[in-house]
Amino acid sequence: MSLTEDPIRLLLFLACTMAFVGFNAAYLVWVERKGAGRFQRRPGPTEVGPAGLLQPVADAVKLMSKQLIVPPGADAILFRLAPIMVMAPALMCFVPIPFGETLAGRDINLGLVMIFAFGSFNVMAIMLGGWASRNKYAIISAARIVSQNVAYEIPMLLVVITLIMVTGTMDMNEIVRQQEGWFWNWNIFQLGANPLMPVTFLIFFICMLAETNRAPFDMAEAESELVAGAFTEYSGMGFGLFFMGEYAHIVIGCSLGTVLFFGGWQSPFGALSGVPWFLLKMYTLCFIVIWIRWTFPRTQFYGLLNLSWKILIPVSLGTLILTSIMLKVF
Amino acid sequence: MNKPKLDLVPTGPPAAPGENETFVLNLGPQHPATHGVLRVKLTMDGEFVVRAEPVPGYIHRMHEKMGENRTLPQFLPNTSRIDYLSAMHYTHAFTGVVERAMGIEVTPRCEYIRVITSELNRISSHLVWFGAFLLDLGGFTPLLYAFDDREQILDLLEGLTGARLTYCYYQIGGLYNDVDDAFLDGTREFVSYMRPRLDMYRKLVTDNIILRKRLIGIGVISQEMCRKYGAVGPVMRGSGVAYDVRRAEPYSAYPEFDFDIPVYDEGDSMARYMVRMEEMEQSLRIIEQALDKLPDGEVNVKVPRVIKVPPGDYCYAVEAARGRFTVRLVSNGKPIPYRLKLRTPSFTNLSLYEEASQGMMLADALALMGSLDLVIPDIDR
Numbered sequence: 001m002s003l004t005e006d007p008i009r010l011l012l013f014l015a016c017t018m019a020f021v022g023f024n025a026a027y028l029v030w031v032e033r034k035g036a037g038r039f040q041r042r043p044g045p046t047e048v049g050p051a052g053l054l055q056p057v058a059d060a061v062k063l064m065s066k067q068l069i070v071p072p073g074a075d076a077i078l079f080r081l082a083p084i085m086v087m088a089p090a091l092m093c094f095v096p097i098p099f100g101e102t103l104a105g106r107d108i109n110l111g112l113v114m115i116f117a118f119g120s121f122n123v124m125a126i127m128l129g130g131w132a133s134r135n136k137y138a139i140i141s142a143a144r145i146v147s148q149n150v151a152y153e154i155p156m157l158l159v160v161i162t163l164i165m166v167t168g169t170m171d172m173n174e175i176v177r178q179q180e181g182w183f184w185n186w187n188i189f190q191l192g193a194n195p196l197m198p199v200t201f202l203i204f205f206i207c208m209l210a211e212t213n214r215a216p217f218d219m220a221e222a223e224s225e226l227v228a229g230a231f232t233e234y235s236g237m238g239f240g241l242f243f244m245g246e247y248a249h250i251v252i253g254c255s256l257g258t259v260l261f262f263g264g265w266q267s268p269f270g271a272l273s274g275v276p277w278f279l280l281k282m283y284t285l286c287f288i289v290i291w292i293r294w295t296f297p298r299t300q301f302y303g304l305l306n307l308s309w310k311i312l313i314p315v316s317l318g319t320l321i322l323t324s325i326m327l328k329v330f
Numbered sequence: 331m332n333k334p335k336l337d338l339v340p341t342g343p344p345a346a347p348g349e350n351e352t353f354v355l356n357l358g359p360q361h362p363a364t365h366g367v368l369r370v371k372l373t374m375d376g377e378f379v380v381r382a383e384p385v386p387g388y389i390h391r392m393h394e395k396m397g398e399n400r401t402l403p404q405f406l407p408n409t410s411r412i413d414y415l416s417a418m419h420y421t422h423a424f425t426g427v428v429e430r431a432m433g434i435e436v437t438p439r440c441e442y443i444r445v446i447t448s449e450l451n452r453i454s455s456h457l458v459w460f461g462a463f464l465l466d467l468g469g470f471t472p473l474l475y476a477f478d479d480r481e482q483i484l485d486l487l488e489g490l491t492g493a494r495l496t497y498c499y500y501q502i503g504g505l506y507n508d509v510d511d512a513f514l515d516g517t518r519e520f521v522s523y524m525r526p527r528l529d530m531y532r533k534l535v536t537d538n539i540i541l542r543k544r545l546i547g548i549g550v551i552s553q554e555m556c557r558k559y560g561a562v563g564p565v566m567r568g569s570g571v572a573y574d575v576r577r578a579e580p581y582s583a584y585p586e587f588d589f590d591i592p593v594y595d596e597g598d599s600m601a602r603y604m605v606r607m608e609e610m611e612q613s614l615r616i617i618e619q620a621l622d623k624l625p626d627g628e629v630n631v632k633v634p635r636v637i638k639v640p641p642g643d644y645c646y647a648v649e650a651a652r653g654r655f656t657v658r659l660v661s662n663g664k665p666i667p668y669r670l671k672l673r674t675p676s677f678t679n680l681s682l683y684e685e686a687s688q689g690m691m692l693a694d695a696l697a698l699m700g701s702l703d704l705v706i707p708d709i710d711r
């Protein structure tokens with residue numbers, strides 16, 4: 001496919017992706033606030049619109065009307081650039097995700113690699129934002145996020161390599177197509193290829209939480225320690241973009257989990273496959289992410305690194321070896 | 331944009347390679363972890379605390395000086411504003427010292443009601459600590475649950491005293507008013523409501539693996555350190571010193587009740603956590619016994635119209651929610667005291683923070699601060 005083939009379709013998809021990301025960021029915040037309210041025996045937002053449904057709009061208007069302050073002594077260019085660098089790669093990550101059999105930005109045969117390539121931009125952007133802020137809390141946060149992401153990228157990729165060995169392809173649409181039929185065809189139940197598949201998924205999910213800086217691994221943004229971490233000095237939409245980026249990454253992570261483990265847009269009983277199944281699975285995972293945040297306290301930083309280096313990496317290496325043996329022998 | 335010029339030249343010579351390079355992090359006076367306006371000057375080496383120097387004084391209101399400038403009944407409302415979370419205990423200590431000095435014997439019914447309200451206040455104070463401590467550790471939800479329970483105590487005490495936080499319920503020689511049936515029934519109901527809630531907290535929070543990993547073995551305060559800095563209350567009992575004013579220097583009606591003093595030898599944050607959680611259970615026990623044995627009769631005794639303390643030096647200590655609170659009253663026979671010294675538990679507990687937090691990581695140091703249960707107005711008074 002070349003660029004000249006159908007520019008309108010390309011443009012349409014770009015607009016749709018941005019709208020999807022924006023809508024998700026806005027309404028996942030609503031779900032998060034509403035859900036947090038329910039977990040904490042309070043109603044959550046109720047004032048703006050029915051059941052507080054217009055709250056995200058009000059939030060967005062408020063954020064956009066705030067002055068963008070660059071702190072004195074900060075590196076102005078990097079400071080402004082960082083929020084954009086969070087958002088733009090996050091949008092790119094949506095390109096290869098197959099929402100339905102025929103609904104994907106681009107059917108790229110290296111889709112998985114592309115997502116990980118653009119997904120790792122997030123770290124650099126937050127680190128630059130923290131560094132450029134010229135704030136001690138932000139710098140501590142930047143240092144934390146780098147070591148955290150380095151630690152969790154490894155087990156994440158090991159898990160994905162395990163999956164690639166099972167599926168034999170990095171084309172996301174192809175991965176979904178392989179999981180056709182009843183739900184026991186989903187990768188998470190491919191115990192023949194890897195008897196530890198549920199463990200593999202668990203590692204993937206933990207790594208996803210850590211990569212997206214969600215509680216209980218929200219070291220970069222630990223309110224009670226670092227105020228707001230790397231985002232301390234950001235005001236208005238600068239902060240808003242970081243926030244949207246966080247939710248965009250949750251959506252990407254959950255989409256990835258859905259595609260890799262839960263059969264993407266395949267229905268659990270072999271018929272009526274389509275986009276709604278994908279969205280249902282993806283939002284269930286998103287809800288679990290939110291659920292975890294409001295249930296657990298934050299881990300300690302070295303506890304986090306210990307978990308990665310001493311447990312997750314050995315276990316994921318073990319599953320990798322086990323899978324390769326299983327695939328070779330059987 | 332108008333940008334002020336900043337002096338970007340670092341002070342002192344740059345650290346040689348291999349030498350430790352430290353920086354100063356000003357934690358507070360506005361910081362989520364300090365629960366108020368406490369400032370801590372942290373000298374950090376990366377994420378490790380080299381030195382933590384608390385800088386109190388941002389909410390100093392000169393309560394002691396105020397005590398030297400007004401009559402004793404006029405000072406009474408001040409006492410509930412020193413530690414606003416355990417106002418009952420503080421008014422108890424103040425009325426106690428005046429009663430001791432003037433030789434006033436309050437009625438048994440009054441003592442029992444004082445015990446009931448004090449213990450209710452202890453539970454409500456510990457519930458705030460529980461929520462805020464979990465918030466320090468990044469768990470948001472327990473705060474709202476704890477406040478839900480605390481709300482019931484506040485409602486009960488509001489019905490009785492008219493105030494929700496800064497009660498001025500104890501008066502010299504008695505109480506502001508007698509308890510009514512609504513309060514007694516409500517308190518009984520609360521006791522039976524609170525026990526399952528504490529069980530739930532034990533299952534959901536205390537047994538949580540992340541919480542245990544963050545608290546066990548972290549922030550150890552030795553017995554020796556407690557003695558050196560004069561630590562009191564749950565901080566000391568978490569270090570294995572079984573000192574509780576209710577037992578050591580019995581006051582009010584406490585000798586008549588059967589209750590345990592929870593003591594843990596570990597001295598870590600978990601020990602302090604467990605001490606407070608168990609204290610809530612013990613408080614429920616005391617309240618239950620006091621409700622059963624509540625004597626009839628008057629609550630107030632006759633006191634002179636003008637409260638004048640005979641010359642001398644008097645002292646009275648209570649076990650407040652954060653530990654031993656002592657009021658020392660020096661009188662020269664006039665209605666206005668010569669000196670009123672308030673020794674507050676948060677201040678002594680804060681003083682060991684500098685030594686205890688040495689070499690800890692920032693997050694652990696803040697967890698340690700949370701486990702000390704500091705109330706900033708109590709430090710500054």
